[in-house]
Amino acid sequence: MDVPAIAILSLRYASWFFFALLLFGGVFRLAELASASSKVRKYAHSLHTVDYRRFQDSEHIMPVSLILPATEETEPLTNCVKNLLSLEFRQYELIVVADSRNETSWLSLCEGYNLLPFRQPYKKTLKSGEIEGVYRSAKDVRLVVLDQRGGSRADALNAGVNVSSYPIVATVYPRQRLTKNALLKTVYAFVGDSACLYIGSFPRVGVVDVAAPKKQAALAEYQAIERLRLLYTHPLGHRELGVYLPAQTAFAAFLKSAVLEEGGFSGKTKAEQADLLLRMHARHRKGKNAYCARLLPDAICYEAPKESMRAVCTDRGRAQRAMNGALRRNRRLPKQRSGLAYTRLAETGWPLAQLLGFAAVLAAAILGAASYWFLLFYLLLGALLGALQSAGAVLLEENAFQLTTDTGLLLRRYLLAVIENFGYRQRVAFARLFVRR
Amino acid sequence: MNWMETLLGGLVAVLAAVLALGAALLLLLHLTRAADSRRVQRMREQLLCFISGEAQACRMKSRIYEMLEPGGAVDALSGIRGIRSPRGLIAITETAGELTGAALEKLQKEAGGEWYGEYLRELFEGVDEEAMALGVKLIGALKLKSYTADVVTQIYCCRTTVQMQHIGMLTLCMLGAERDIIALCRDHTIASLLSFRTLEEIFSIYTGDLKKLCRKLITTASDPYIRRTCIKTIGEKRYEDLGDLVLPHLLQGHINTRIDAARALGQIRFEEAYLPILESAQDPRWEMRAVVATALGAFGADKNTEPLVGLLCDKEWWVRYRAAESLTTVCDTERLLRRVEETHDRFAGEMMRFALDQAALIRGEAA
Numbered sequence: 001m002d003v004p005a006i007a008i009l010s011l012r013y014a015s016w017f018f019f020a021l022l023l024f025g026g027v028f029r030l031a032e033l034a035s036a037s038s039k040v041r042k043y044a045h046s047l048h049t050v051d052y053r054r055f056q057d058s059e060h061i062m063p064v065s066l067i068l069p070a071t072e073e074t075e076p077l078t079n080c081v082k083n084l085l086s087l088e089f090r091q092y093e094l095i096v097v098a099d100s101r102n103e104t105s106w107l108s109l110c111e112g113y114n115l116l117p118f119r120q121p122y123k124k125t126l127k128s129g130e131i132e133g134v135y136r137s138a139k140d141v142r143l144v145v146l147d148q149r150g151g152s153r154a155d156a157l158n159a160g161v162n163v164s165s166y167p168i169v170a171t172v173y174p175r176q177r178l179t180k181n182a183l184l185k186t187v188y189a190f191v192g193d194s195a196c197l198y199i200g201s202f203p204r205v206g207v208v209d210v211a212a213p214k215k216q217a218a219l220a221e222y223q224a225i226e227r228l229r230l231l232y233t234h235p236l237g238h239r240e241l242g243v244y245l246p247a248q249t250a251f252a253a254f255l256k257s258a259v260l261e262e263g264g265f266s267g268k269t270k271a272e273q274a275d276l277l278l279r280m281h282a283r284h285r286k287g288k289n290a291y292c293a294r295l296l297p298d299a300i301c302y303e304a305p306k307e308s309m310r311a312v313c314t315d316r317g318r319a320q321r322a323m324n325g326a327l328r329r330n331r332r333l334p335k336q337r338s339g340l341a342y343t344r345l346a347e348t349g350w351p352l353a354q355l356l357g358f359a360a361v362l363a364a365a366i367l368g369a370a371s372y373w374f375l376l377f378y379l380l381l382g383a384l385l386g387a388l389q390s391a392g393a394v395l396l397e398e399n400a401f402q403l404t405t406d407t408g409l410l411l412r413r414y415l416l417a418v419i420e421n422f423g424y425r426q427r428v429a430f431a432r433l434f435v436r437r
Numbered sequence: 438m439n440w441m442e443t444l445l446g447g448l449v450a451v452l453a454a455v456l457a458l459g460a461a462l463l464l465l466l467h468l469t470r471a472a473d474s475r476r477v478q479r480m481r482e483q484l485l486c487f488i489s490g491e492a493q494a495c496r497m498k499s500r501i502y503e504m505l506e507p508g509g510a511v512d513a514l515s516g517i518r519g520i521r522s523p524r525g526l527i528a529i530t531e532t533a534g535e536l537t538g539a540a541l542e543k544l545q546k547e548a549g550g551e552w553y554g555e556y557l558r559e560l561f562e563g564v565d566e567e568a569m570a571l572g573v574k575l576i577g578a579l580k581l582k583s584y585t586a587d588v589v590t591q592i593y594c595c596r597t598t599v600q601m602q603h604i605g606m607l608t609l610c611m612l613g614a615e616r617d618i619i620a621l622c623r624d625h626t627i628a629s630l631l632s633f634r635t636l637e638e639i640f641s642i643y644t645g646d647l648k649k650l651c652r653k654l655i656t657t658a659s660d661p662y663i664r665r666t667c668i669k670t671i672g673e674k675r676y677e678d679l680g681d682l683v684l685p686h687l688l689q690g691h692i693n694t695r696i697d698a699a700r701a702l703g704q705i706r707f708e709e710a711y712l713p714i715l716e717s718a719q720d721p722r723w724e725m726r727a728v729v730a731t732a733l734g735a736f737g738a739d740k741n742t743e744p745l746v747g748l749l750c751d752k753e754w755w756v757r758y759r760a761a762e763s764l765t766t767v768c769d770t771e772r773l774l775r776r777v778e779e780t781h782d783r784f785a786g787e788m789m790r791f792a793l794d795q796a797a798l799i800r801g802e803a804a
Contacts, residue, residue, distance in 0.1 A: 016441070023448075042567065044490060048527045049570045049604060059673070060637040118794060121787040123754040141799055191634045192599070377445035384452035391459060398489055405489040407467040414463055418456055 011360060011369035018357030019378060025350065026385030029233040033392045036232045040297050044400045052188040053181075056088055062190055063091035064183055064253065065164030066172060069156035071099040071148055073174045076108035080174050083208070085140055089183040093142050095163055097156035100132065100147045113137040115145055120163065126264035128158035154265035154272040161259055170253040171273060175304050177208040178251060182300035186253045189296070197284070198277055198293035200242050200252040202231045203301040214409075220305035221413055222420045223312060226428065228393040231297065234346055241281070241339040242293035245323040246316075246347055246432075248274040251301040269329055270322035278330040278340075299401045309424075313431035320432045323347065351429040354382070383421040390417035490524075497528035504547070505540045514547045521556040526571040533578040541579075549581045561587055566595055570604045577608030580644075585614050592621060599630045606631070606639050613645030615653075625659040636666045648676050655682050665697050672701025680707035687713055696728050703732025711736060718744050723753035730756055734763025742767060746776055749785045757785060761792035 055061045066084055070077055077096065084094050100106045109115060115135040122134075129151030137143035148159050161169050168190060172178065182201070189199045205224040207214055216224070230247060231238075238244040243252075248271050259265075262279050265272040277293060284291040306312045327344060361378045364370035394417045398410060462484065469481050486493035497520060504511040514520050520528070529548055536544060547553060560572045573591055576584045588608050595601035609618050621627045631639070643650060647670065655667040668686060671679045680702060687698035687710060699717060702710035714736075718729045730748045733741040741763075748760035767773045770793065777789045 019441075019445070041490070045523060045527070045567060045571075046600070048530070049567065049574060049600060054642075055638060058638050058641070060634045060641065062634065116798075118791070118798075119787060120791050121754075121784065136795075136798055138798065138801075191638075192603075192632060194632045371439075371442060373442045374445065377442060377449055380449045381445060381452070384449060384456065387456055388452060391456060395459075395488065400490060402489060403491050405485060405492055407463065407470060407485075410488070411460070411463040411467050414460060418460075 008364075008367055008369040011364040011367060014360040015364040015370045015374065015378075018353075018360055019381075021353060022357060022378070022382055022385070025353075026381075026389075029389050030385070030392070032235055033233050033389060033396070036235045037392075037396050039235070040232070040396060040400045043297060047185075050188075050192070052185060055188055055191065056181075056184055057090060059090070060191070061090055061184070062168050062187055063166040064089065064093075064168045064170050064187055065160070065166045065256075066092055066094045066170045066183070067157055067160030067164065068094065068096045068172055068174065069153045069160065070105060070174050071097055071102075071151060071156045072153065073098065073105045074102050075105060075174070077105050077174060078108045078112045080177070081109065081113065081143070083177045084172065085142060086180065087178060087183050088180045089187070091166075092183060093144060093165060095144045095146065095160040097146045097148050097160050099149055101149060106147075109145055113143055113145075114139050118144075120144075122163045124162055125260055126158040126161055128162060128264075129155040131159055131163075134163065152267035152272075154267035157272065158264040161256065161264060164256065167256050168253050169256045169259060170251065172251045172301070173249055173303075176203060176251060177302050177304075179208055179300045179302075182251065185296060185298055185300055186251075189294070190253070190255065193292050195290050196292045196294075197255045197258040197280055198242050198252065200277075200293075200295045201250050201301040202238075202244065202247060202295060202297060203227070203250040203303045204299050205305045206302055208302045215412070216305065218416060219307070219309065219312070221416045222424045223305045225390050225394060225413065225417045225420055226425070228397050229390050232393040232396055233389050234343070237339050237343040237346060238295050239339065241277070241343075242295050243274050243277055244295070245271065245274055245326060245340075245343050246319045248322070248326070249319075250303075252277075266329075269325040270318070271326040274323070274326045275329055278326060282330060282332065297400075299397070309427065313427065316428050316431045317434075320347065347432065351433050354429065355433070386421040386425055387418040390420060393417075493519075493524055494528050494531070497525055498532050501528060501532045501544070505536070505543055513552070514550075515552045521553070523565075523568045523571050526568070526575050530571070530575045530578045533575075545579045545581065548575065548579050549583060557584070557587075561591060566598055566601060569595070570600050573601070573604045573608050577604075577611035580612060582612055582614075585609070585612055585617060588612075588614075589617050589621065592627060596626055597630070602627065602630050603635060603639070606636075607642070610639050610643040613643065615645050615650055618643075618650065619653050619657060622654055622658040622660065622663050627660075631662070633662045633665060636662055637669060640666055640670055647674065648679070651676065652679060652682065655679075661691060661694060665694055668694065668697045668701045672697075672704035675705055677705045677707070680705055680710065683707070684710055684713075687717075692722055692725065696722075696725055699725065699728045699732050703728075703735040706736055715741075715744060718748060723751070723756055726751060726753065726756045727759045730759035730763055734759075734766060738763050738766045739768055742773065742776070746780065746785075749777065749789060750780050750782045757788045758792070761788045764789065765792050765796040 068080065068084065077098065081094065081096060096109065098105055098109060114137060116138055118134045118136040120134040129148050132147040132149055135145040135147070144163060146159055146163060148156055157171060168187060170183065170186065186199045186201070190196045205227050206216060206220065227247065230244060234244060252273055258280055259276065262276055262283065265276050269275045280293065306315055327340065361370060361375050365372050365375040391414055394413050398405060466481060466484055469477050472478060482496055486496055497517060500511055500517045503509040504513065504516065511517060519525055529544065533541065533544055557572050560568055563569070569591055573588050576588055588605055591601060592605035640647070651667040651670050655664055658664050658667070668683050671683055683698050683701050684707065686694050687702060699714055703714065714729055714732050717725055720726055720729070726748060730745060733745055738745060745760045745764050748756050749764065751757050751760070764773060774789065777786055
């Protein structure tokens, strides 16, 4: 056989291999979706059984220090703080760490909450940047504002932990909003299980209103659907870890003593929350301690969608780099935790395999090793398997967590779940692999 | 087309058909939302229940309300389709929480009746622990006392399941079943799975005589968490005459029990405990010293200014914080500040000023 004939034969086999891989990947994800479906429905039932709402006005719930690191925030913080002060929870404090040099955000706090300088002594347990001043609000005693100039997000979080008064510290970010029962649902897990160290959430994209969902722009819906698909088709990635690394910047609660034991958040990675959690896993696995760190599937945290495709791609690239950074710092852990290996494979290996598959099948079609029908069907199969996963994730979310069903909005979301597989999904996968800004 | 392409084409067609079917069903749901026909609306409702768990629960709840209305379209629970299911148990339990008076009585009668009782018995003989827990919870919500023995049996049968222990004990407390609770708590294999805070919450909703229950459990319960729960309850509910039962726990026992006892005895200002509490200000554990600071404040900050100032100079941050909190109730603040200055402890001074500022902020004087 001559060289071109061997090349064509190789391409043909490569096309078949990638077709088999595509089919296996699609079916595997659908199986994961089915497994997630039964678990999430069981979880939704269990919420009715244990009746966590009983703890809403209870004295026996553990109090929480909510920390909002906003030193890099240049937009007004009023809406975010308003949302965080309106949660239905008996005893909590909100510690906002802001930089007074960012005038817009700082003034929004001073004017909105009548801040007073306060001589608050605190224990400098964790390494953090210098706190220039502590302020309390004359309007709401639960609000504490720290003025910290410069420093990383980890510094801001550590400063918040140092000033916090309560045994649970919860982190939340300025672009996120919480549902009224977010703290209650999260902290309930700590009450029921004394070995619990961490409870994470999976942020949805959109507006906080599960009772009356609103129509969003198509790009926002695509992001919301993408997030749901990540949650429901990758349970292996987050079930035992408590976090899905590409969506790690989320509302999460830690047992304060466990945070102190680990030396707090580290500024050496952009994924400071995931990094801390991975260190906790490593320590407790090594010490063979009984502990629990898990992810709540509930829709309790929402984040604002990105407004342009460019911003979406930049964000995905950034999340991918943060994930890789956290994995590099904790490189010994994947051997103990299969979730990490799975996440790396799903988030880096799989898009690469899809890209290679597309290139191989395209080359095969052009060189005559496969027909153009094969190319067309291959592309359609990839898109339709993805569409089935997206549509399934949308319906599962509706079934488990949505309080009211607007059939018009659901139909629109369902159709968008199909359409996003013809362009949006490929661009996002490409951004994960190649965007470096 | 070769066989591979035919296979691919077939798969694509199947997937496309599944997605199209889903879209068609949703479209049908959307288009029929304003249809007048009752039959169409009923079919639409059933389809919606298939998609949304919440819609199914709402539908059942509205049917239960129809049953409770005099002359309503439904006569009995047996007229509600799907009510004998876990979703039905949730719907009845949630509705019970919203009812009072005659409506609640009617629901109690229906759910405690023969038709629904048959389902509950089947449930308790089955293996689905999730459904059993829902059944037990329904018994508690509707206070169906005739099922108390079944609840106890379920707790014993599922003694390794935290959820069942939680719901079972909660239900017994809702039923005010004192004798059964005491018997269960004597058994060391029961309640040991529940966390301290869960137990506290469970006992707080006890419908019987809580004081009597505490008096019996503090001496008989095998689980230290239960004894601690009783001690905390005595302090929080200010059961002054039970101080005698708490005092031994301050003098000996596990450090956590001693801490709870010191707090509770401070809350009820039990005079016989004053000296042991004062001695505990020298305890090597800072957690104990922090609680002592609060307890001495409860006995009267003016009377205990000196030991509290001593605790304000403690090496541990939390002890200083609690002592400062207690000292904010001292009448003569200026004299107190002078006394704190005399200690020449910068951290004590800072903490005292912070506590006074914070107290003013809470009183609304800072603005």
